[in-house]
Amino acid sequence: xxxxxxxxxxxxxxxxxxxxxxxxxxxxxxxxxxxxxxxxxxxxxxxxxxxxxxxxxxxxxxxxxxxxxxxxxxxxxxxxxxxxxxxxxxxxxxxxxxxxxxxxxxxxxxxxxxxxxxxxxxxxxxxxxxxxxxxxxxxxxxxxxxxxxxxxxxxxxxxxxxxxxxxxxxxxxxxxxxxxxxxxxxxxxxxxxxxxxxxxxxxxxxxxxxxxxxxxxxxxxxxxxxxxxxxxxxxxxxxxxxxxxxxxxxx
Amino acid sequence: xxxxxxxxxxxxxxxxxxxxxxxxxxxxxxxxxxxxxxxxxxxxxxxxxxxxxxxxxxxxxxxxxxxxxxxxxxxxxxxxxxxxxxxxxxxxxxxxxxxxxxxxxxxxxxxxxxxxxxxxxxxxxxxxxxxxxxxxxxxxxxxxxxxxxxxxxxxxxxxxxxxxxxxxxxxxxxxxxxxxxxxxxxxxxxxxxxxxxxxxxxxxxxxxxxxxxxxxxxxxxxxxxxxxxxxxxxxxxxxxxxxxxxxxxxxxxxxxxxxxxxxxxxx
Amino acid sequence: xxxxxxxxxxxxxxxxxxxxxxxxxxxxxxxxxxxxxxxxxxxxxxxxxxxxxxxxxxxxxxxxxxxxxxxxxxxxxxxxxxxxxxxxxxxxxxxxxxxxxxxxxxxxxxxxxxxxxxxxxxxxxxxxxxxxxxxxxxxxxxxxxxxxxxxxxxxxxxxxxxxxxxxxxxxxxxxxxxxxxxxxxxxxxxxxxxxxxxxxxxxxxxxxxxxxxxxxxxxxxxxxxxxxxxxxxxxxxxxxxxxxxxxxxxxxxxxxxxxxxxxxxxxxxxxxxxxxxxxxxxxxxxxxxxxxxxxxxxxxxxxxxxxxxxxxxxxxxx
Numbered sequence: 001x002x003x004x005x006x007x008x009x010x011x012x013x014x015x016x017x018x019x020x021x022x023x024x025x026x027x028x029x030x031x032x033x034x035x036x037x038x039x040x041x042x043x044x045x046x047x048x049x050x051x052x053x054x055x056x057x058x059x060x061x062x063x064x065x066x067x068x069x070x071x072x073x074x075x076x077x078x079x080x081x082x083x084x085x086x087x088x089x090x091x092x093x094x095x096x097x098x099x100x101x102x103x104x105x106x107x108x109x110x111x112x113x114x115x116x117x118x119x120x121x122x123x124x125x126x127x128x129x130x131x132x133x134x135x136x137x138x139x140x141x142x143x144x145x146x147x148x149x150x151x152x153x154x155x156x157x158x159x160x161x162x163x164x165x166x167x168x169x170x171x172x173x174x175x176x177x178x179x180x181x182x183x184x185x186x187x188x189x190x191x192x193x194x195x196x197x198x199x200x201x202x203x204x205x206x207x208x209x210x211x212x213x214x215x216x217x218x219x220x221x222x223x224x225x226x227x228x229x230x231x232x233x234x235x236x237x238x239x240x241x242x243x244x245x246x247x248x249x250x251x
Numbered sequence: 252x253x254x255x256x257x258x259x260x261x262x263x264x265x266x267x268x269x270x271x272x273x274x275x276x277x278x279x280x281x282x283x284x285x286x287x288x289x290x291x292x293x294x295x296x297x298x299x300x301x302x303x304x305x306x307x308x309x310x311x312x313x314x315x316x317x318x319x320x321x322x323x324x325x326x327x328x329x330x331x332x333x334x335x336x337x338x339x340x341x342x343x344x345x346x347x348x349x350x351x352x353x354x355x356x357x358x359x360x361x362x363x364x365x366x367x368x369x370x371x372x373x374x375x376x377x378x379x380x381x382x383x384x385x386x387x388x389x390x391x392x393x394x395x396x397x398x399x400x401x402x403x404x405x406x407x408x409x410x411x412x413x414x415x416x417x418x419x420x421x422x423x424x425x426x427x428x429x430x431x432x433x434x435x436x437x438x439x440x441x442x443x444x445x446x447x448x449x450x451x452x453x454x455x456x457x458x459x460x461x462x463x464x465x466x467x468x469x470x471x472x473x474x475x476x477x478x479x480x481x482x483x484x485x486x487x488x489x490x491x492x493x494x495x496x497x498x499x500x501x502x503x504x505x506x507x508x509x510x511x512x513x514x515x516x517x518x
Numbered sequence: 519x520x521x522x523x524x525x526x527x528x529x530x531x532x533x534x535x536x537x538x539x540x541x542x543x544x545x546x547x548x549x550x551x552x553x554x555x556x557x558x559x560x561x562x563x564x565x566x567x568x569x570x571x572x573x574x575x576x577x578x579x580x581x582x583x584x585x586x587x588x589x590x591x592x593x594x595x596x597x598x599x600x601x602x603x604x605x606x607x608x609x610x611x612x613x614x615x616x617x618x619x620x621x622x623x624x625x626x627x628x629x630x631x632x633x634x635x636x637x638x639x640x641x642x643x644x645x646x647x648x649x650x651x652x653x654x655x656x657x658x659x660x661x662x663x664x665x666x667x668x669x670x671x672x673x674x675x676x677x678x679x680x681x682x683x684x685x686x687x688x689x690x691x692x693x694x695x696x697x698x699x700x701x702x703x704x705x706x707x708x709x710x711x712x713x714x715x716x717x718x719x720x721x722x723x724x725x726x727x728x729x730x731x732x733x734x735x736x737x738x739x740x741x742x743x744x745x746x747x748x749x750x751x752x753x754x755x756x757x758x759x760x761x762x763x764x765x766x767x768x769x770x771x772x773x774x775x776x777x778x779x780x781x782x783x784x785x786x787x788x789x790x791x792x793x794x795x796x797x798x799x800x801x802x803x804x805x806x807x808x809x810x811x812x813x814x815x816x817x818x819x820x821x822x823x824x825x826x827x828x829x830x831x832x833x834x835x836x
Contacts, residue, residue, distance in 0.1 A: 033613045034591055114698060118652070118683060149343040152312055155329075156336040157358055157409060167357070171348045201681045213584040214659040214819070215604075215611040248347035248391055 036218050045222035054226060061192055061203040062230070064120060068127025069188045073181055076132050080139025080177075085165060090140075097136065105130040105187075106194050118199040123192055130191040131184035138180025142173025175246045182238050189231055204230075258288035258445055259309070259413065264318035266304055278304050280470035281318070286447065288412075291439060293448045293456035296466035297507065302449040303339070305471075306415050309447065310336045322413065335411040339418045341402040345390040351377065351401050352386035358408040376404040380434060396427035400434070407438060414439075416448045420455065429487050432459055436485055453503045457496055458485060465506070477503075543569075544751050547576045549586045549598035551656070552783045553687055554631070554706040555622040555736055556599050558798060560778050562762025571754035577782070581686045582657035583736070587613065590741060596748070597740050597755070601661035602810055603819070605739055609829060610820045614742040617830040618752055619759055621736035623799040623806065624726045631796050632705040633724040634666065635712045637694060642701060642722050645675025654685040654693055654702035659819070661735055661810070666703045668813060669725035688784065694719065707785050710793050730813065734799075734806040737834075745831065756833050760800060767797040802834045 018038050024030060025037030032040075048054050083090045083097075109126060116122035146169050154164045196205025204227055211220035266279040278301035286292050296302050308315045311327045311334075320327040322334070330336070338344045345354050355373040364372075377383045380400040390398055399419060406414060416435075420428040436459060439446055450456050456463045457479055465474045481495055490496055546568075550556045559577070562568055568575050576595075580586040583600025587608045590598050599621055609615055634653075636642045642651075648670055655663040667677035685693050690702040691712055701722060704712055712719040726733050738759075745752060769775065775795065780787040804826045814820050 031591055031593075033611065034588065114696065117698070118681070147343050149338050149340050150346070152336070153338065153344040155312065156310065156334070157405075158330070158332055159357075160361070163361060167360075168346070171346070174348075199683070201683070210658055212588070213604075213657055215584075215587065215608045215613060217611065246348070248389065 033215075033217060036221060041218050041221045041225065044218040045225055048219065048222055048226070054223075057202065057204045057207050058226070058230070061196065061205065064123040064203065065127055065188050065192045068124040068192070069131050069185060071124070071128045072131030072184060072188070073135050075128075076135025076180065076184070077139050077177060080136045081143055081165070081170070081173075083136075084140050084143025084173075085169065097133070101133045101137070105191055109195055109198050113199045118201065123195045123200060123203075126191045126195045127188040131188040134183040134187065135177065135180040138176045138183075139173060142176025142180075143169055145176065146172040178238075178242050178246060182235070182242070185234055185238060186231070189234065193227070257285040258290075258323060259284075259286040259447075260319075260321040261285075261305075261309060262319050262321070264305065264308055264315045264320065266301065266308065267316045277470035279308075279315070280472050282466075282471065282473055283318075284464055284473065284476075286445060288445055289443055291436075291446045291448070291459060291461045293450060293460035293463045294466060295450060295453065295456045295463050295503065296471065297468055297511070298451055300466050300468045301471045302451075302466060303417050305466075306336070306417050306447065306449050310334060310415050312336070331413075333412040334415065335406040335409045335413075336415045337402055337406055337417060337419050339421065341399045341419065341422075342390065342395065344402055345398060345405075347390055349389075350386065351382065351388050351390065351393070354390065354401060355405045355408050358405060372408065376408040377401075379407060379438065380404045394427075396423045396431060399423065399431060403431075403435070403438070407442070412445060414444050414446045416446065418449050418451065421450070421452070428455075433485075433487050435459070440484060453500055453507070454491075457481070457499050457503070458490060463503070465503070467510070475506075543572050543574050544754075545574045545576060546597060546751065546755055547578065547595035549578050549580050549589060549595040550782070551582055551586075551599055551687065551736075552579050553708075554779055554783070554793065554795065555798070556782070557775065557779055557795075558759065558762040558766045559599070560762075560782050561766050561775070562758050564774075564778055565762070565765060567758035567761040568755070571758045573751070573754055573758060579782075581684075582660050582662075584657035584660045587615075590615075590739070596744055597738055599736055599738050601736050602734055602807055603661040603664050603814060604657075604659065605737070606807075606811055606814060606820060606824055607659060609824055610822060615739045615829060616742045616745040617737050617802060617834055618740050618745065619738040619756055619831075619834050620734075620763075620799040620802045621738055622734070623803065624731060624733050624735060625796065625799075626731060627796055629794050629796060630709075630713070630721065630724050630727075632709050632726065633703070633713070634669070634701050634722040635690075635694065635704050635709065635719050636701040636722050637697075638716065638718050638720045640700065640720075645670030645673035645677075645680075647675070648701060649675050649679040651700035652681045652683050652698075654683050654690050654699040656687050657684055658682055661733075662703045662705075664814065664817060664819065665725040665729050665733070667817065668729045669723060672729060673723070707779060707783050707790055707793055711785070711789050714792055730806075730809055732803070732806050733810055734803055737802060742829070752831070753833065756831070763798055763800050766795075767800075770795045770797065801836060802830055804830065804835070 022037045022039055025032060025035065079093070083093055105126065108129065112122050112125055116125055150168055150172060151164065154168045159167065192203070193205035196203035197209045200206050204223060208220055208223050211217075211223065261282055261284040264279055264282045265277070267275050267277050269275045282305055284292070294302055294305065304313070307313045309320050309327065311320070311330045322331055325331075346357070349357070352370070352373045355376055356369050359369045359372060374383050374386060377386050380403050382397060382400055382404065385393065385397065390401065393401070420431050423431065432455065435446075438444070448456070448459060460479055462476055462478050464476045466472070467474045477499065479499060481490060481493065548559065550559060563575050563577075578595060580589070580598075583598070583604030586598045586600050587604055589595060591613055597618065605615055605617070642648060653666055655666055657663065663682060666682070670677045670680060683699055685699065685702065687705060687708055690699075690704050691708055693699045694702050694712070695718065703725065713721050726735065740752065766775070776787050776790045779785070779793070780790045783790070807826055811820070811824055811826070
């Protein structure tokens, strides 16, 4: 099926779900004050978008996400590279990584709140912690998975260790690094929303909880829809970057 | 024959794998060869007999368990600067994120050359393999044969005196193979290189080399060394029809078949 | 002389009667906040008033009305104790709720049962002092939150400049001690534990008293749907519950209460014993509720009027 045709097909399934949702609500199968139909959510969504009131919370949430994410990517790539190239550092750090990585990061939020309060510092830290590990692990695997033929070629062409890292290992592991970064982006978004719900006073997560507390269910769902769009948008953006940065990965 | 030092000396190279926990396998029992400067030596043997291992030891990429390799009077412990190795999986040896030209340029970087000079040299070497027009392409946009030519161009750009080729043409079709063989012979003749070629193709060995060393299967030794005694320059069609070619080819194939049928255990 | 036959028949009848009673025993699931305000509920359970009406009560805890209402609407429980503000907010948003019993009312009495607490040594006297600081409320958009803001405004501060953090009532003391928050609007029994510890904590103000002295803080609600379908059950429930309130009001110093309160709040008995319990209302006062609704309107929480009488069980008014 041609690319565009496939995408249109997918759109059909989304519309189908929305239609089903609407019908279920109209048939009275659910409590409308708990699950309003899309036809009631849409005006609330329109109101939020048209008034521009979505900009501030969106900006707050995205801001925290991007700062934490950038920190995590830089640290993750650096650590992954170091651990991949140095057996000594790998042996030193790997147990530590393996202990911290499996901890579901949301479980750390209460502890972080004690240390960092409920402001920007805490949110950025939570995002950074969650986003660090996928990038680190994938970078590590990318570095270790560089084709030995490439490394041998570098040796026979007289490249120094530093040159090999810079010219061969880094570009060769880029596809894996980007995979890790993409996973990290999703995880970062989850954490920032969660942190905002549990402990903050601004951002989309806080807003969704607040709307729930005052039983404004329709705007609450509208914001969830906005959140879904944000997640989708970030992914699409990432794919575009990936296509340009590693055009050879599918070949 | 005499005491004149060879350019490349391979002495009693032995390679054993494993041994620490499992059974030790001897890939190379004892390989000794003397190679003269400017010579084209083919190493012929069945698959799995350790030919690649031998070549990598000669290249300094891996260490032998015993024996030594001496190049221009110096022992080889790491890839020597005057040597270039052409891998069997040539497509994996090309950097996919660089253009063809940039792949060749890898050789010139960190030598303090100006960008413009590097570009000129790259075009020069790509021209030698007939790919100057493709210099802005990426490796994955080229056919297998073209990729191999890029690898050759890059190898030449390093201005080696010794070229090690690991079954370089086994993965291309017959016609491309003939083209590449002629190309390599042409470059060899003009640049005065010394070439070691690993192959399992008898035709190829006879067509290209001055001498052919035949390896046994594991644990390998040099079973025999023959001079091809064929006139140069070699001609793709003509040489292959000479009586000497056919005779030598017949002998070698018979020898290899005999050994195969003699019920020897393949390691 | 009772023959074996007669004894057997009596046993059979007794068993049938017991089974019949058990089968007709209605289960009512009640959601509560673990604060002293709901003590009459547990008194009624403890003294068997519900059982006498043939009702089995299944209680489940929550952090506040704002959190409980969605559960009520979803049918997770039948009756819940919640704050008046959350109920009115929900009603405004189209949730159909029914007030079935009175809960908590601030009576005019000298003893404080709730208030804004801060750490000893911090100079927090007015709403202005709280600007830029964090105040703990059990949930946002509830009555605690509304009155905290109202007090801040009344005492010269700007509520918009104060950060309100959600902390469940049982955890407010620790959060305050651990400096995660600067002040907390606490209720009993936790409030008492704080203010009797003059070394660590100080009382800043009693917002209910200062903003609306007769405020009806909490009540018991059900959905209008459940109310319509289970009128008989709720009549029995109301009777039993009212008995619990009456017993409670008549026995404020009874040591039994220490045991009961300690049980459902999980607070240590020796701390519970220090509580100076105050009486709770038997009926709902719609006038007080109306005043609170007006306060909500002034704060922009709701826009339309609410017909309070239409959503209140007449039995709860007398």
